[in-house]
Amino acid sequence: xxxxxxxxxxxxxxxxxxxxxxxxxxxxxxxxxxxxAQEIVASDSGYFQVAVSQNGNLYFSxxxxxxxxxxxxxxxxxxxxxxxxxxxxxxxxxxxFATVNWYDVDTGGTILGSGNAYVTPPLAQTSTxxxxxxxxxxxxxxxxxxxxxxxxxxxxxxxxxITGQPGNFTITITNTTLQGDYYNWTLQDTAAQISQIVNxxxxxxxxxxxx
Numbered sequence: 492x493x494x495x496x497x498x499x500x501x502x503x504x505x506x507x508x509x510x511x512x513x514x515x516x517x518x519x520x521x522x523x524x525x526x527x528a529q530e531i532v533a534s535d536s537g538y539f540q541v542a543v544s545q546n547g548n549l550y551f552s553x554x555x556x557x558x559x560x561x562x563x564x565x566x567x568x569x570x571x572x573x574x575x576x577x578x579x580x581x582x583x584x585x586x587x588f589a590t591v592n593w594y595d596v597d598t599g600g601t602i603l604g605s606g607n608a609y610v611t612p613p614l615a616q617t618s619t620x621x622x623x624x625x626x627x628x629x630x631x632x633x634x635x636x637x638x639x640x641x642x643x644x645x646x647x648x649x650x651x652x653i654t655g656q657p658g659n660f661t662i663t664i665t666n667t668t669l670q671g672d673y674y675n676w677t678l679q680d681t682a683a684q685i686s687q688i689v690n691x692x693x694x695x696x697x698x699x700x701x702x
Contacts, residue, residue, distance in 0.1 A: 493530075497558040499630035503534035504557060506541075513544040517551075533557045562630040563589045566622040568637040575615055575641045582608045583622050583635065590625040597621050597634055614641050643670040655694075662693045 493505035507530045508514045516526035519537045533539055538554040567584040585591045585607060593603040595618070603609065603620075611618065618641075621634040646669045655661045666674065666689050678684040678693045686693070 496533075496555060497560065499560050499628075500562040502559075503532050506531050506533055506539055506555065506557075508541045508543065508552070510543045510545075515542045515544070516540075517542065535559060560628045560630050561626065562632050563624045563626040565632045566591060566624050566635040568622055568635050570638040570640070572640040572642060573614065574644045576613050576644050578611055578613050579639060580608060580610050581620065581637060581639065583637070585622075585624045586626065588627050592623045592625065594621045594623060594634065595619070597636070611639065614639060617641050645669060645671040647671070657698060658696050660695045660698070662695065664691050664693070666690050 493507060496504055498504060506516075511529050514527050514529055516523045516531045517540050518535070523531075531539070531541075536557060536559040538556055540552045540554045542549050542551045544550075563586040568581075571579065571581070573579045581593075583591065590605065591607050592605050593609045594600045595603060600621075609620070611620070618639050620637045620639065622637060623631055623634045625631045648667045648669070650665045650667060652663045652665075653660055654663070662678070664676070668674070674687055674689060676686045676688075676691045678695070684693050
């Protein structure tokens with residue numbers, strides 16, 4: 492054999508006869524039609540042997556066992572979007588008895604973490620992670636790519652103008668928030684006043700400090 496006879500699914504091994512001519516290859520005791528070359532590439536589990544014809548006689552070699560090991564499925568992952576500066580928890584699905592490793596490159600690299608879940612460091616920009624699944628037999632498929640996209644984190648800010656007189660004050664708010672799309676304003680008076688408009692206006696009866 493030109494290499495290991497036990498290997499992961501998708502790989503193969505070359506088996507070679509000691510004779511350049513007169514060969515006939517067999518698989519699990521059955522003749523393989525057309526396989527008469529000195530070498531055969533084996534990619535299935537089973538017993539291979541070669542018969543050599545010399546001077547009208549047929550000589551069989553010992554059988555050699557080829558074992559193809561199952562490769563686990565790639566991890567199932569879903570891209571996600573988070574706010575810039577956050578540390579999201581990423582979760583993938585993988586075979587129950589497999590080991591899951593996280594990387595920031597598609598091949599090689601250093602393991603960032605292990606397990607079905609991984610908490611990233613604070614993300615300032617879109618980042619891509621690669622998840623490797625390793626079976627108990629050491630076999631592993633290609634890494635799964637998981638992209639984490641980032642949106643700018645809004646910076647809340649506003650100015651306000653107060654008009655009116657005791658018993659009827661009007662608070663007009665000018666929203667200066669950066670990167671905001673939706674707003675939820677709450678003014679805590681004797682009862683909370685709530686607004687979702689960009690520039691809300693509140694009324695209060697008494698002078699004082701309000702949150």
